[in-house]
Amino acid sequence: MKPWSQIIGSLTLSLVALSPSAWAADNIKIGSFLAVTGPASFLGDPELKTLQMTIEEINAEGGVLGRQLELVHYDSQGSAGKARTFVKRLIDSDEVDVIVGGSASGETLAVIPLMERSGMPFVSLAGAVSIVDPVKRWVFKTPHTDRMAAGKIFAHMKQNGISQIAMISGTGGFGKSGLKQSKEVAGEYGIKILSSETYGPKDTDMTAQLTKIKNTAGVQAVLNFGFGQGPAIVTKNYKQLGIQVPLFQSHGVASKKYIELAGDAAEGVKLPASALLLAEQLPEGDAQKPVIMAYKQKYEARYNSPVSSFGGHALDGLMLVVNAMKQAGSTDKEAVRAALEQTRGYMGTAGEVNMSEKDHLGLDLTAFRMLEIRNGSWQMVN
Template sequence: MQKRKMSNWLYPLALASLVLLSACGGGAKPAADAGAGQNVGAGQSAPAAEASKDPIKVGAIFSLTGPNSPLGVPEKQAVEMLVKEVNAAGGVDGRPLEVIFEDDKSDNTEAVKAIKKLVSKEKVVAVLGSSGSGPSLGMAEFAQAEKLPMISMAAADQITNPVRPGIFKTPHTDVHGTKRVFKYLKEKGITKIATLNDSNPYGSGWTAQIQKYAPEYGITIVAEEKYGTKDPSMSSQLTKIKGTDAQALIIAGTNPGPATIVKEAKQLNLNIPIISSHGSANSKFLELAGDSANGVLMVAGKLLVPDQVDPNDPQAAIIKKFVDGYKAAYNTEPDGFAGYGYDGLNLLVEGLKQAGGDASKLGEVLEKVKYVGVTGEFAFSAEDHNGLTEDSMIMVEVKDGKFQIIK
């Protein structure tokens, strides 16, 4: 009798255990190539993977409010557009792709809170973001500890240098930007410069690279000035720079700072070339700076001037595809920041495909990804988690309120 009772009790327990094990089986599936809009071919999915149609959850932390919102809003829009494209083409190997957005409010602490929430509550397999270098650095520390793959949309070189497992980024770094600007200055015979950079991690990163590479290009820094991200005026720093023998001024920051600088420089009759970093390479700079923007030089990615890209350029086709899609969706031209988000999700989807359905291998697989994006030609490796070079950057000048490529 006792043996019969135990049998009646153990049978449903064993059955429940089998159901539970079956539900936990699955995992991430191979991804469709979002850049080409194609699905993974038939027969590539494991039988266990076919049984699951649950969404693949990815987190995206962007600066949707605060000073970095001109970066974060277009990044979010580009990602939303691409998610629709991927899912319309059948998703990621038959599974829908779900991106869960969080706003870090342009704040480092909020960014870390957001990534913790995405991991603990949403169980995301990877995360995109953030828009700014400071928030991204905080997120990267947490993501590395959690072994969570992360692709940042921020520019600071220290996000991926030194290399950390699973941490990648899409924008050109301050190293790339610095070298491209110095190449231009050398061509023009300019040897003495002044710098005026934001004191945040992005601006400080530029300062460090300018100091590091100036001797290599025969350039002397005659003045170094900083400003706070929320400072309403930089006229005192500009007045000091005007009193030097600087032949050019390099500014590094994100809007509105650079726009304020060029307006005040014009008021002070600072008649030397002003070169801005790619942190302000967008239409917002033109809007904020107004007529004062004319004559300003800038280092940027090719996406800033899509109609001026050589048709034979390897990036030309994907830039056209992205620009056409973005304009149709939002009735406006995309900027480089939108491109960072678009490339980030495309790289992640390609990584999911190459990981063969195993999300735990995503970080390792991304190191081998080769991808032609709107920002540049990415070639990740174990030694390089940015995968770009300064050669994919261009110099532009603002003429009549528009960016014009300098040949």
């Protein structure tokens, strides 16, 4: 009796062990590396949740090309070194068909050479312009760039007769890059930057810098490019000093947390943000509305936390890849890459995507909406 039960036991065990791999042979493998923990977890966490939710949903509807999707994911913790190790593993031992990932710009830039060398279609979820400029054959990305944010703000300023501004920006990666891009595009909109101040990412008081700006003659508006708690303190100090000209923030503060931290001082602050933040306020008939509302409702129902534009970037990245596979009719890497490049008129959470050989981002300024904070909430302005 005993040997029999052992044999049956081992048979069942081997069956159990066999079945997933037998399955997996037919699955389409989507590789991913995201900063799910660590300082950039506010990016990676919603991104991973979105990927898991969407892949489950696609599989329930029968998958892609008659095959199921399988997510192979690693937590990069936002570290460029870890990202490189994981991407090598995704390419060499997991043999994934495509990679959607890279929460932060640093880790994305670090793995681009690997993708290019092995010919792996890669959709990045990070912000920096340099990811797709100059264009790399295998690399695409979904979020708007800080250059576009600056462009959107300056276009709005120009419309409202503002031509001379002061800037205050954080010395972290986001603020630095924002300052650089702003200086580069300001001329195109006839904006002159009269004064530029900076603050450290952990600074607790910016009244000195703002006093300097306040005393600069001719400033018609102030633009703050920064991330985290810095912009909230700038906003509070701005009100404390009673500066009368309008304050503009970047898309870096486009979260409810900013309003919560800055409190009353945030009233009247203007910023560019993706349409996701004001899903309900979009006019009926706006082509983006159904996409955004569907994502928002599903995400919030399942995870019981508000959507962020970062999760939206992951949704866009995954859907671009899925559509490209359907278009190509296969998961052949070159065919998928070519189909990604041919993406036209895809409506995502970040806006309408029209890729080309010269543009692996495919968004334009209309992807951003200008918002104003009124009564502790977002209000769309024109």
